Amino acid sequence: MTINSAVNKLSGKRKGERPKVLLIQPPIHDFALYDHYLKPYGLLRLASFFTQSDWDVEFLDCLDYREPESVDMLNSPRRKADGSGKFFRTPVENPLKDKPIPRRFARYGILPSVMERRIAAAVPDLVLVTSGMTYWYRGVAEAVRRVRKSYPHIPVAVGGIYASLMPDHCENVCGADAAIIGDALVASGGRMAVSEPFASFLRKSGLPVPILGSEERLLDTGRPTISPLLLPRVWDSAGIIRMNRGCPFNCDYCASRRISEGFHPGDGRDAFESMMAIHHYSGTRNFAFYDDALLYKKGELFHPFLRMVIAAQLDFNFYTPNAVHLKYLDGETADLMVRAGFREIRLGYESASEEFHRKRDGKFDPASFPGKIETLREAGFSPVDIRVYILAGLPGQRWEDVEKSVRFAKKTGVSISLSEYSPVPGSPMWEESCRASVFPLKDEPLYHNNTFFPMEWEGFTREALEKIKRLTRSKTS
Numbered sequence: 269m270t271i272n273s274a275v276n277k278l279s280g281k282r283k284g285e286r287p288k289v290l291l292i293q294p295p296i297h298d299f300a301l302y303d304h305y306l307k308p309y310g311l312l313r314l315a316s317f318f319t320q321s322d323w324d325v326e327f328l329d330c331l332d333y334r335e336p337e338s339v340d341m342l343n344s345p346r347r348k349a350d351g352s353g354k355f356f357r358t359p360v361e362n363p364l365k366d367k368p369i370p371r372r373f374a375r376y377g378i379l380p381s382v383m384e385r386r387i388a389a390a391v392p393d394l395v396l397v398t399s400g401m402t403y404w405y406r407g408v409a410e411a412v413r414r415v416r417k418s419y420p421h422i423p424v425a426v427g428g429i430y431a432s433l434m435p436d437h438c439e440n441v442c443g444a445d446a447a448i449i450g451d452a453l454v455a456s457g458g459r460m461a462v463s464e465p466f467a468s469f470l471r472k473s474g475l476p477v478p479i480l481g482s483e484e485r486l487l488d489t490g491r492p493t494i495s496p497l498l499l500p501r502v503w504d505s506a507g508i509i510r511m512n513r514g515c516p517f518n519c520d521y522c523a524s525r526r527i528s529e530g531f532h533p534g535d536g537r538d539a540f541e542s543m544m545a546i547h548h549y550s551g552t553r554n555f556a557f558y559d560d561a562l563l564y565k566k567g568e569l570f571h572p573f574l575r576m577v578i579a580a581q582l583d584f585n586f587y588t589p590n591a592v593h594l595k596y597l598d599g600e601t602a603d604l605m606v607r608a609g610f611r612e613i614r615l616g617y618e619s620a621s622e623e624f625h626r627k628r629d630g631k632f633d634p635a636s637f638p639g640k641i642e643t644l645r646e647a648g649f650s651p652v653d654i655r656v657y658i659l660a661g662l663p664g665q666r667w668e669d670v671e672k673s674v675r676f677a678k679k680t681g682v683s684i685s686l687s688e689y690s691p692v693p694g695s696p697m698w699e700e701s702c703r704a705s706v707f708p709l710k711d712e713p714l715y716h717n718n719t720f721f722p723m724e725w726e727g728f729t730r731e732a733l734e735k736i737k738r739l740t741r742s743k744t745s
């Protein structure tokens with residue numbers, strides 16, 4: 269079916285008029301939220317695809333921290349030069365009132381009245397809402413509810429992480445017409461196309477399935493670059509780069525496999541060009557990587573990218589909020605990263621225990637840790653700019669193990685972030701987590717939030733967690 273013949277079927281459209289999609293990054297309801305390069309990357313890829321396929325596209329960013337009316341009412345959130353910062357915050361009632369948590373629950377995002385006005389003005393034929401953490405579903409539900417208020421009969425689909433991990437919950441509780449699992453865009457015969465579940469939803473809704481325009485783009489890495497002409501404002505503070513998709517590991521505590529099966533290599537030149545396009549149109553010099561396995565096969569993938577950046581003499585700042593694999597780190601990579609402009613490096617260390625890694629992830633030999641840190645220091649990373657993630661609160665984990673890991677890492681002088689465990693549906697450890705938790709994790713995703721410390725037990729109490737947090741912050745080892 270061509271777009272034009274299908275467009276004629278759209279209600280209220282004049283012949284030849286293009287269909288319109290409204291893409292929504294919903295607000296977030298949580299106990300705390302910091303913008304650590306939190307961008308609606310997947311939704312913006314969709315925006316780019318729909319634009320290239322001749323649809324009209326409108327984007328509603330409910331996390332836009334510069335929205336003027338919200339600034340007037342809620343004051344400007346504090347932002348940092350590195351592109352991170354706060355969002356608008358409005359305290360709201362804790363939906364789980366019977367579970368006292370020493371933190372206020374809040375809604376992060378633009379004013380609801382602005383959101384509703386923007387939705388009402390859009391007049392779309394289709395609404396697409398993205399989703400992040402499973403425990404952020406209330407923001408998704410809010411977006412769907414406000415869309416329904418203006419358009420009771422327009423098709424609404426939700427995609428992204430929560431929709432992929434809990435599709436039934438998403439359809440039943442958020443009221444979406446469909447939760448689309450996984451990538452909405454897939455490589456097909458060297459080109460990009462809409463996935464079958466998404467295409468089937470569009471057909472059922474009487475909408476045309478978008479296809480790329482006539483200038484047939486061959487997409488070597490199987491993904492379109494994010495159209496920089498569209499929505500440059502989103503990228504003003506920082507751009508996102510994702511060179512490769514997926515991860516070769518299958519750690520017990522992670523759902524990467526469920527989100528994208530296996531490792532799909534990208535291409536250094538394509539990543540470089542996407543980045544330059546974002547810089548050209550938005551002016552940003554901050555870039556964060558969303559890769560799950562940035563250093564895997566680095567000689568073929570990451571190194572060429574870094575060499576292009578160095579040759580172009582760009583004064584850019586690079587960040588790895590999602591951490592990189594210690595296993596694949598070596599002197600050459602560290603040296604290239606420093607020369608390219610990496611301001612900090614975050615590492616997936618998780619634990620100092622050999623047994624932990626043997627049992628839970630197999631991704632790293634902790635005996636090599638001091639040597640890896642030395643390599644980074646020799647390359648020019650200062651210890652405060654080396655940050656290691658240590659996992660805390662896995663089912664059955666004892667607090668002493670975590671304390672030992674923190675003390676061991678501290679000896680090297682690096683910065684430490686406690687990564688408090690969030691049980692993830694679809695991860696190998698999910699069923700074990702459900703059995704170990706006093707909370708009904710399967711019924712209520714809010715309990716996946718690590719603020720609830722869902723795996724608390726007598727071997728690891730909240731008091732012990734607080735003690736370790738203090739140790740992490742203290743100057744002594």
Ligand code: B12
Binds near residue numbers: 302399527
């Ligand atoms: C980048 C990232 C982060 C970043 C940024 C966060 C963010 N963007 O939300 C940082 C480093 C800050 C982070 C932090 C954390 N993260 Co994180 N993170 C990720 C990661 C690697 C990518 C998420 C992402 O944005 N992907 C981009 C996607 C959406 O783009 P895409 O694939 O191109 O999109 C396609 C599809 O998704 C789909 N699609 C997307 N939207 C839509 C909409 C519609 C309508 C349709 C049809 C399709 C569609 O189509 C797109 C095109 O094909 C995932 C793991 C993963 N592999 O996905 C974990 C993940 C989401 N994180 C996770 C966790 C546990 C955390 C932490 C709690 C870790 C910790 N213990 O501290 C923290 C909490 C953060 C917080 N409170 O803010 C878990 C989820 C937990 C949960 N219960 O939901 C994941 C799944 C990893 C895991 N462990 O399994 N994270």
Ligand code: SF4
Binds near residue numbers: 519629
């Ligand atoms: S935790 Fe990291 S290494 Fe392990 S599967 Fe997830 S993305 Fe891969």
